[in-house]
Amino acid sequence: MVNEKKGVSRRDFMKTTGIATGTLIGGGIIGGLVGYNVNRDKGTTNTTGNQKGNNSSGQTADHPVNVGLKFFSTMTAFNVLSQATERIFPEDDIGPGAIGLGVPYFIDNQLAGAYGMNAKEYMQGPFADGATTQGYQSRLTRAEIFTQGIAKLDEEARTRYQMGFAELEPEQMDEILTAFQKGEVEMLAVTSDFFFKLLRQATLEGAYADPIYSGNQNMEGWKMKGFPGHQMSYIAQIENEEFQKIEPQSISSMTH
Amino acid sequence: MATTLDKVDVVTVGVGWLGGIIGAECSKAGLKVRGLERGAKRGTEDFFMAHDEFRYAIRYELFQNLSKETITFRNTRKMNALPMRMMGSFLLGEGLGGAGTHWNGHNWRFLPYDFQIKSMTDEKYGANKLGSDYQLQDWGVTYDELEPYFTKFEYTAGISGEDNNPFWGKRSKPFPTPPMKKTPILQRFEKAATNLGYHPFMMPSANLSESYTNPDGSTIAACQYCGFCERFGCEYGAKSSAEITVIPTALETGNYDIRFHSNVVEVLKQGDKVTGVRFIDTVTGEEFIQPAEIVVLTSYVLNNAKLLMVSNIGEQYNPDTGRGTLGRNYCYQILPSATGFFDEQFNTFMGAGALGMTIDDYNGDSFDHSNLDFIHGASLTITQTGQRPIQFNPVPPDTPAWGAEFKKASIHYYTRTLNIGGQGASMPHKENFMSLDPNYKDAYGVPLLQITYNFTEQDRNLHKYLSEKTAEIMKEMGAKTVVAANPLTDYDIVPYQTTHNTGGTVMGNDPAISVVNPWLQHWDAENLFVVGAGNFAHNGGYNPTGTAGALAYRCAEGIINYSKTGGSLV
Ligand SMILES: Cc1cc2nc3c(=O)[nH]c(=O)nc-3n(C[C@H](O)[C@H](O)[C@H](O)COP(=O)(O)OP(=O)(O)OC[C@H]3O[C@@H](n4cnc5c(N)ncnc54)[C@H](O)[C@@H]3O)c2cc1C
Ligand code: SF4
Numbered sequence: 001m002v003n004e005k006k007g008v009s010r011r012d013f014m015k016t017t018g019i020a021t022g023t024l025i026g027g028g029i030i031g032g033l034v035g036y037n038v039n040r041d042k043g044t045t046n047t048t049g050n051q052k053g054n055n056s057s058g059q060t061a062d063h064p065v066n067v068g069l070k071f072f073s074t075m076t077a078f079n080v081l082s083q084a085t086e087r088i089f090p091e092d093d094i095g096p097g098a099i100g101l102g103v104p105y106f107i108d109n110q111l112a113g114a115y116g117m118n119a120k121e122y123m124q125g126p127f128a129d130g131a132t133t134q135g136y137q138s139r140l141t142r143a144e145i146f147t148q149g150i151a152k153l154d155e156e157a158r159t160r161y162q163m164g165f166a167e168l169e170p171e172q173m174d175e176i177l178t179a180f181q182k183g184e185v186e187m188l189a190v191t192s193d194f195f196f197k198l199l200r201q202a203t204l205e206g207a208y209a210d211p212i213y214s215g216n217q218n219m220e221g222w223k224m225k226g227f228p229g230h231q232m233s234y235i236a237q238i239e240n241e242e243f244q245k246i247e248p249q250s251i252s253s254m255t256h
Numbered sequence: 257m258a259t260t261l262d263k264v265d266v267v268t269v270g271v272g273w274l275g276g277i278i279g280a281e282c283s284k285a286g287l288k289v290r291g292l293e294r295g296a297k298r299g300t301e302d303f304f305m306a307h308d309e310f311r312y313a314i315r316y317e318l319f320q321n322l323s324k325e326t327i328t329f330r331n332t333r334k335m336n337a338l339p340m341r342m343m344g345s346f347l348l349g350e351g352l353g354g355a356g357t358h359w360n361g362h363n364w365r366f367l368p369y370d371f372q373i374k375s376m377t378d379e380k381y382g383a384n385k386l387g388s389d390y391q392l393q394d395w396g397v398t399y400d401e402l403e404p405y406f407t408k409f410e411y412t413a414g415i416s417g418e419d420n421n422p423f424w425g426k427r428s429k430p431f432p433t434p435p436m437k438k439t440p441i442l443q444r445f446e447k448a449a450t451n452l453g454y455h456p457f458m459m460p461s462a463n464l465s466e467s468y469t470n471p472d473g474s475t476i477a478a479c480q481y482c483g484f485c486e487r488f489g490c491e492y493g494a495k496s497s498a499e500i501t502v503i504p505t506a507l508e509t510g511n512y513d514i515r516f517h518s519n520v521v522e523v524l525k526q527g528d529k530v531t532g533v534r535f536i537d538t539v540t541g542e543e544f545i546q547p548a549e550i551v552v553l554t555s556y557v558l559n560n561a562k563l564l565m566v567s568n569i570g571e572q573y574n575p576d577t578g579r580g581t582l583g584r585n586y587c588y589q590i591l592p593s594a595t596g597f598f599d600e601q602f603n604t605f606m607g608a609g610a611l612g613m614t615i616d617d618y619n620g621d622s623f624d625h626s627n628l629d630f631i632h633g634a635s636l637t638i639t640q641t642g643q644r645p646i647q648f649n650p651v652p653p654d655t656p657a658w659g660a661e662f663k664k665a666s667i668h669y670y671t672r673t674l675n676i677g678g679q680g681a682s683m684p685h686k687e688n689f690m691s692l693d694p695n696y697k698d699a700y701g702v703p704l705l706q707i708t709y710n711f712t713e714q715d716r717n718l719h720k721y722l723s724e725k726t727a728e729i730m731k732e733m734g735a736k737t738v739v740a741a742n743p744l745t746d747y748d749i750v751p752y753q754t755t756h757n758t759g760g761t762v763m764g765n766d767p768a769i770s771v772v773n774p775w776l777q778h779w780d781a782e783n784l785f786v787v788g789a790g791n792f793a794h795n796g797g798y799n800p801t802g803t804a805g806a807l808a809y810r811c812a813e814g815i816i817n818y819s820k821t822g823g824s825l826v
Binding site for chain 1: 310336341437481606644660663
């Protein structure tokens with residue numbers, strides 16, 4: 001639990017990559033394995049993110065004070081979310097996975113706001129089950145669906161393996177996630193496949209949204225994908241035959 | 257108690273492209289015009305920080321807030337219609353400029369065939385080519401009659417293009433600006449299509465190839481190919497839209513104003529005329545009546561129909577009896593396509609909303625349908641709109657939807673995947689229609705519009721045939737793997753398709769099968785005009801706005817004439 005806060009790349013990358021000042025240093029596609037959980041000071045490269053709380057080596061005093069939970073109220077739930085997103089979008093030789101990109105914090109933030117509260121969705125009853133062609137018909141908000149879904153992931157892990165979801169082996173997590181994806185797990189007022197769809201989509205959003213939303217750390221998601229983020233113009237490059245490698249830039253560059 | 261405002265000559269409900277055109281033309285002619293717009297004022301200055309895929313394209317910053325108003329939907333009359341709780345299949349506009357603020361800017365004229373589809377199809381293929389469930393009808397206006405108004409819209413918007421498509425109608429003037437850049441992706445399509453004997457041309461674009469000043473004096477800037485176009489506003493003022501063209505033109509006359517945050521809930525009718533509209537100020541909650549000599553509905557296809565329904569103007573279409581015209585001939589767009597996975601990398605992240613090349617060899621009646629089980633077709637286009645990373649995660653068939661393999665493949669193919677897509681025509685069917693929902697209401701207590709819609713045999717056949725043709729082009733382009741679109745099954749309101757809803761307030765010469773006459777004047781109320789792609793008797797093989805814009809210009813002329821003479825325009 002402490003590990004992901006210390007050494008902490010978020011502060012590190014703010015310092016070392018100069019996001020705040022708009023300059024960009026380093027962070028190549030393979031080299032930039034920067035995530036919440038990289039303890040660079042100690043030279044570890046554990047970017048799979050140990051958020052299980054069983055591997056802590058003491059709280060540092062200088063954890064980033066702007067990172068924390070706004071929606072989930074227990075680390076157990078947050079760790080389930082983290083591991084589930086990491087399975088959907090795992091770290092590999094191309095670069096960081098969901099945890100390294102800050103996706104779990106991104107989702108937590110989103111659930112605390114308009115997205116979680118379905119602020120822009122039509123939420124008046126009567127609610128009825130519809131055909132899949134009729135889309136979202138749950139009476140639950142996304143926040144409610146995630147709360148239930150995350151608890152269900154953990155419950156399913158305990159039923160199948162007598163362990164919390166976050167403690168499972170990757171293949172076991174995948175097995176449970178697949179059961180959710182197929183709609184095989186009972187949920188209330190929503191189906192598990194619908195929850196899985198939301199989770200998958202939110203994971204991709206967190207991996208690739210502009211870093212101002214607290215995912216896509218250090219623009220590593222964009223770097224992996226070759227997407228340059230916010231650029232003013234491509235008029236000078238669009239006729240080039242060659243693929244253009246362009247250092248990405250965040251929209252935050254417009255406010256600094 | 258509603259407060260009654262001072263009477264105006266013309267009130268438009270909604271201020272998008274079409275409300276803007278009516279506003280500009282009528283105010284230039286000296287009429288006092290007021291636009292009532294439920295959304296807020298906005299413009300180019302609001303889009304400097306718009307290169308944010310998440311906010312604009314994923315969280316739908318610029319679109320209608322569904323918590324206030326949505327529609328209900330079912331595939332068939334046997335189903336229970338349920339609200340579209342989340343935006344999906346189409347993205348409704350709200351605020352100054354409407355959906356034109358965040359459109360792509362593909363700008364088309366429907367084909368001469370479209371306007372006379374019934375007579376031309378019957379003549380060539382016999383009266384029963386599709387069967388009696390399909391409600392084909394002529395539009396009451398021909399391409400030639402509409403030509404000057406197409407030109408007018410294109411010159412207002414500064415459309416960039418080239419007149420070398422052998423299949424479209426004759427143009428009286430060249431495009432106002434030259435075509436956009438023919439990028440390597442487009443060239444590859446051009447070469448493949450040419451090899452196959454087709455006739456590729458640059459798609460007419462409302463993202464302008466060069467800076468242009470239109471006949472009204474508005475200047476539109478040159479497109480920067482920034483790749484954040486459709487779903488976004490343009491920070492350069494390079495994407496032609498109402499708020500940088502017709503709205504400033506209207507405001508300059510001194511005869512025009514816009515009242516924002518004004519949600520119209522009813523068209524008021526007395527005898528055989530309308531007297532104005534009732535609206536709610538969405539900030540204060542106050543209710544107002546805006547009296548007007550002439551009411552023009554320009555609130556998009558869906559709300560134009562809904563407002564007529566809630567105001568009891570015209571007879572609701574009944575699929576059992578075939579009687580009634582309001583809500584009839586609701587159509588959509590059929591999207592044949594093929595995806596190609598390549599070895600080489602392309603600059604897919606660069607682009608512009610309407611940067612593309614097209615062939616019309618399979619559109620309209622360009623090809624013989626004698627031995628085919630459908631009519632009409634689609635424009636087939638490769639676009640380079642700028643792929644963005646949240647939305648675009650292409651993977652070859654049989655790749656899992658998540659996990660390690662998915663991550664690798666979606667990253668690899670992000671810049672190695674191209675798509676050719678068709679805007680396929682959609683024919684009216686007796687079971688596809690709009691009506692009022694009996695159960696669900698909007699934030700102002702007004703019933704929601706209900707859509708009953710499913711794809712038809714015609715749609716499925718068209719889709720299959722053209723997806724195969726499209727896949728052949730993709731193969732010729734050198735893709736390693738080509739995947740034609742899955743066969744059409746049932747219409748699904750979840751994935752985005754197009755915001756090209758049409759019909760419901762159809763135009764025509766015969767009041768038994770149309771809501772408005774060819775000047776878009778309501779058959780049952782001479783001082784009420786209804787303007788939009790809702791006037792389309794079917795949907796053609798292109799995006800709708802160029803044609804809707806032409807109809808709006810023609811309607812404005814009708815309104816100005818009507819304001820002098822009164823009476824029916826036909
Ligand atoms: C992402 C996207 C891409 C598109 N790309 C293309 C394209 O490339 N080519 C093309 O031809 N078309 C395209 N379209 C479709 C095009 O945007 C529309 O056809 C066009 O903008 C419709 O213009 P309109 O004036 O009829 O309606 P709108 O632009 O929708 O304007 C209607 C206005 O009325 C207001 N309104 C609605 N109800 C009320 C009410 N009750 N009271 C007061 N005001 C009300 C709305 O807020 C809105 O501002 C695209 C649409 C989208 C969403
Ligand atoms: S692609 Fe061109 S028209 Fe579209 S938003 Fe960018 S600069 Fe504007």
